[in-house]
Amino acid sequence: MPAIPSHAGVVIIGGGIVGCSVAYHLAKRGCGDVLLLERKRLTCGTTWHAAGLVGQLRATQNLTRLAQYTTQLYEGLERETGQATGFRQVGSIAVAASEARFEELKRGASMARCFGLEVQVLSPGAARERWPLLSTDGLVGAVFLPKDGQTNPVDTTQALARGARRGGVRIVEDVRVTGIRSDRGRVTGVATDSGEVRADVVVNCAGMWAREVAGWANASVPLHAAEHFYIVTQPIRELASGLPILRDADACSYFKEDAGKLLVGWFEPRAKPWGERGIPESFAFDQLPADLGHIEPLIAQAMHRVPVLESAGVQVFFNGPESFTPDDRYLLGEVPELRGLYVAAGFNSIGIQSAGGAGKVLADWIVDGHPPFDLWDVDIRRCVPFQRNKRYLRDRTVETLGLLYAMHWPFRQPETARGVRKSALHDRLAAAGACFGEVAGFERANWFAAAGTEPRYEYRYGRQNWFEHSAAEHRAVREDVALFDQSSFAKFVLKGADAAAVLGRICANEVDVPIGKVVYTQWLNERGGIEADLTVTRESEDAYLIVTSCATQVRDFNWLCRSVPDTARAVAVDVSSGYAVLGLMGPRSRELLATLSDADLSTAGFPFATSQIIDLGYARVRASRITYVGELGYELYIPTEFAPSVYDEIVAAGPTFGLRLAGYHALNSLRMEKAYRHWGHDISDEDTPLEAGLHFAIAWKKAGGFVGREALERQREAGLRRRLVAVALGRTDRMLYHNEPIWRNGELVGRISSAMFGHTVGAPLGLGYLANGGAPVTPEWIAAGHYEVEVADERIPARVSLQPFYDPASERVKQ
Numbered sequence: 056m057p058a059i060p061s062h063a064g065v066v067i068i069g070g071g072i073v074g075c076s077v078a079y080h081l082a083k084r085g086c087g088d089v090l091l092l093e094r095k096r097l098t099c100g101t102t103w104h105a106a107g108l109v110g111q112l113r114a115t116q117n118l119t120r121l122a123q124y125t126t127q128l129y130e131g132l133e134r135e136t137g138q139a140t141g142f143r144q145v146g147s148i149a150v151a152a153s154e155a156r157f158e159e160l161k162r163g164a165s166m167a168r169c170f171g172l173e174v175q176v177l178s179p180g181a182a183r184e185r186w187p188l189l190s191t192d193g194l195v196g197a198v199f200l201p202k203d204g205q206t207n208p209v210d211t212t213q214a215l216a217r218g219a220r221r222g223g224v225r226i227v228e229d230v231r232v233t234g235i236r237s238d239r240g241r242v243t244g245v246a247t248d249s250g251e252v253r254a255d256v257v258v259n260c261a262g263m264w265a266r267e268v269a270g271w272a273n274a275s276v277p278l279h280a281a282e283h284f285y286i287v288t289q290p291i292r293e294l295a296s297g298l299p300i301l302r303d304a305d306a307c308s309y310f311k312e313d314a315g316k317l318l319v320g321w322f323e324p325r326a327k328p329w330g331e332r333g334i335p336e337s338f339a340f341d342q343l344p345a346d347l348g349h350i351e352p353l354i355a356q357a358m359h360r361v362p363v364l365e366s367a368g369v370q371v372f373f374n375g376p377e378s379f380t381p382d383d384r385y386l387l388g389e390v391p392e393l394r395g396l397y398v399a400a401g402f403n404s405i406g407i408q409s410a411g412g413a414g415k416v417l418a419d420w421i422v423d424g425h426p427p428f429d430l431w432d433v434d435i436r437r438c439v440p441f442q443r444n445k446r447y448l449r450d451r452t453v454e455t456l457g458l459l460y461a462m463h464w465p466f467r468q469p470e471t472a473r474g475v476r477k478s479a480l481h482d483r484l485a486a487a488g489a490c491f492g493e494v495a496g497f498e499r500a501n502w503f504a505a506a507g508t509e510p511r512y513e514y515r516y517g518r519q520n521w522f523e524h525s526a527a528e529h530r531a532v533r534e535d536v537a538l539f540d541q542s543s544f545a546k547f548v549l550k551g552a553d554a555a556a557v558l559g560r561i562c563a564n565e566v567d568v569p570i571g572k573v574v575y576t577q578w579l580n581e582r583g584g585i586e587a588d589l590t591v592t593r594e595s596e597d598a599y600l601i602v603t604s605c606a607t608q609v610r611d612f613n614w615l616c617r618s619v620p621d622t623a624r625a626v627a628v629d630v631s632s633g634y635a636v637l638g639l640m641g642p643r644s645r646e647l648l649a650t651l652s653d654a655d656l657s658t659a660g661f662p663f664a665t666s667q668i669i670d671l672g673y674a675r676v677r678a679s680r681i682t683y684v685g686e687l688g689y690e691l692y693i694p695t696e697f698a699p700s701v702y703d704e705i706v707a708a709g710p711t712f713g714l715r716l717a718g719y720h721a722l723n724s725l726r727m728e729k730a731y732r733h734w735g736h737d738i739s740d741e742d743t744p745l746e747a748g749l750h751f752a753i754a755w756k757k758a759g760g761f762v763g764r765e766a767l768e769r770q771r772e773a774g775l776r777r778r779l780v781a782v783a784l785g786r787t788d789r790m791l792y793h794n795e796p797i798w799r800n801g802e803l804v805g806r807i808s809s810a811m812f813g814h815t816v817g818a819p820l821g822l823g824y825l826a827n828g829g830a831p832v833t834p835e836w837i838a839a840g841h842y843e844v845e846v847a848d849e850r851i852p853a854r855v856s857l858q859p860f861y862d863p864a865s866e867r868v869k870q
């Protein structure tokens with residue numbers, strides 16, 4: 056049995072490329088007291104058989120930053136460690152066989168520019184010049200990324216391991232971790248088949264075993280393995296050496312030249328989940344049985360694009376397992392269930408190209424106690440507990456592998472494992488024509504199909520089939536009244552004699568307010584970054600209702616719980632499932648509500664930003680005068696079992712007032728006109744309220760201060776280097792989604808962080824941060840610029856404003 060130490064600062068479970076990268080980067084940060092335990096041999100899980108493609112362009116800025124860093128790291132790793140990696144910067148070409156795919160690629164190219172990636176848009180002929188065996192039949196265009204590359208995954212892992220060892224990391228093979236030890240909510244070590252190891256931090260890099268490993272600590276790491284296929288041909292005489300990686304997503308195929316042969320792999324639309332009954336303990340350097348029936352149609356598609364394959368012999372049919380997550384993004388960070396337990400797993404077939412960046416930021420996270428920049432896209436806290444359900448994961452995995460190469464349509468919804476979390480009003484909304492979208496498993500009405508039309512998405516980059524339906528919902532909110540089911544909101548109660556004091560420290564705004572006051576506030580970290588964006592309602596002297604978004608339920612509750620000192624007399628409870636929420640919004644909402652309630656709804660009796668428990672029909676509900684759409688309106692918090700009857704009362708009273716049901720697409724359009732920020736897009740843990748223009752929600756002088764105040768004070772003195780603005784595109788035939796570059800006087804100054812068409816303003820709208828090359832961003836500098844937004848490689852004039860385009864003084868809200 057290998058000897059292992061009885062204590063280490065950090066124990067890493069798993070010696071694939073990810074575990075070795077975390078070890079390497081911890082060593083780089085000077086954290087040498089690291090023990091990496093591998094149950095068999097390094098790389099024996101998934102890493103050894105990866106195809107080794109190293110691309111840089113990902114769906115979002117920060118994921119692209121991470122992949123970009125990986126490429127830079129691998130480029131120099133051999134020089135640094137003396138261990139060959141096989142890394143070659145051959146570039147990559149992605150081809151498009153439809154106009155829509157070409158638009159997707161060009162939008163990606165525009166986004167790449169924001170991040171300083173070199174990218175060229177090519178004609179089919181120019182693509183063929185770079186890849187002479189390519190058939191251009193049916194091709195519309197292509198993009199070329201010259202700095203993409205390929206690497207040998209085993210050698211690259213060994214190089215990372217060597218670098219880690221040099222930095223003092225101990226790597227021990229043939230030791231299986233069998234349990235995670237903890238005490239009072241903190242990890243204390245691991246059990247292994249070679250004895251116990253005490254540790255302050257444990258990092259779960261166990262690849263497709265990571266769900267099971269996390270389960271030992273009752274933590275949720277939702278991933279599932281699927282079979283993944285490629286072939287390697289016999290040597291092909293005509294094949295030039297050093298060809299770029301070729302991707303033909305429309306044919307689900309990728310092609311890599313290696314030593315005179317072609318490796319051809321696929322991301323087919325319907326994948327084969329694997330390991331439903333658990334991953335065999337004996338698995339090491341294993342392959343799964345070849346399934347020729349499954350890959351035959353895929354081979355035919357590949358042959359169409361690269362006809363030389365028709366005559367090439369096949370040397371290897373490869374089938375190996377890889378882990379996939381419900382949203383195709385990997386899982387990174389400290390798990391909410393146990394302090395000190397981190398995870399880096401679920402790499403959805405891009406673990407080689409992600410390992411460098413993921414290892415670096417996780418090491419920073421562990422050493423510094425917080426992520427180095429906004430990592431919400433991959434943060435484990437976006438996952439909700441039910442998602443570790445095995446049947447859910449298996450069913451979703453059928454779809455997720457193929458989504459890698461499917462069209463990344465705006466608003467695309469998953470098709471598998473749906474209908475998991477439903478509002479109490481779901482069936483009523485469905486009967487009324489709702490088309491649902493999913494967030495964290497919650498089914499939410501995105502739009503309502505008019506009578507005679509199907510509530511079904513028809514995706515495209517231009518206006519989609521729901522555009523006019525949603526526009527009508529939008530108008531109802533601006534002109535009459537509409538009803539939103541917002542039951543997916545997360546709701547917490549903080550109760551106890553110290554609740555006001557505890558919450559006062561967390562909130563940047565003043566929350567020691569009269570009972571019945573609703574406060575919009577941010578929770579900040581010590582750096583002044585926005586950890587959460589929510590409302591707090593004082594329910595009584597010692598109780599607060601905290602309302603936040605569905606997507607951040609786990610994260611925000613975790614932040615709250617961790618912010619309550621052990622000695623404080625305050626307890627936090629997640630009451631999300633206990634309340635349905637209806638948003639009754641629009642200038643006629645007061646009139647309508649008055650027919651159902653005898654409460655004093657006048658401006659004086661029930662002013663903006665206050666909350667009361669009122670009679671409504673036969674029920675008692677909490678009505679809060681607050682809005683995310685910029686009109687007079689009420690959020691109604693209804694004990695769940697009363698929701699159907701309250702809903703029925705409102706809908707029955709509705710026709711007189713022009714009431715319409717409205718969905719989240721309309722909500723998004725309305726909030727965009729008011730430039731209401733959305734956490735996760737427009738604001739994150741690396742943006743401060745000053746940069747985000749949320750000065751009005753900072754209580755600078757409140758007694759006791761608040762977390763993050765000192766950082767904000769420093770920033771206020773130094774001046775703002777970036778600022779969030781509202782953007783309106785000068786053309787209505789192009790849509791903004793997010794990540795489009797913003798140009799000022801011909802210079803790249805920012806990108807769109809979120810966007811939607813504004814039906815009242817009559818333009819595609821977005822929000823985005825502008826930077827002035829490190830100099831202060833002043834209102835004068837903003838006003839003096841001439842702006843363009845780049846959409847799919849084309850620059851379009853745009854207006855930019857620090858104020859919302861709709862009702863900047865919020866007069867309509869406060870009436």
Ligand SMILES: Cc1cc2nc3c(=O)[nH]c(=O)nc-3n(C[C@H](O)[C@H](O)[C@H](O)COP(=O)(O)OP(=O)(O)OC[C@H]3O[C@@H](n4cnc5c(N)ncnc54)[C@H](O)[C@@H]3O)c2cc1C
Pocket residue numbers: 068069070071072073074092093094095096097098099100101102103104105106107108109230231232233260261262263264268283284285320374375376377399400401402403404405406407408409
């Ligand atoms: C066919 C195929 C082709 C691919 N091609 C590419 C590509 O071209 N580019 C790309 O970026 N990615 C590619 N991938 C994906 C890539 O291989 C993976 O994402 C990556 O290898 C995951 O690395 P990992 O370290 O997370 O997992 P693994 O390599 O599986 O490492 C996990 C390790 O943990 C160990 N372990 C598990 N449980 C324990 C325990 N209890 N105690 C101790 N050790 C434990 C395992 O033995 C294993 O070695 C491909 C995958 C497949 C299947």
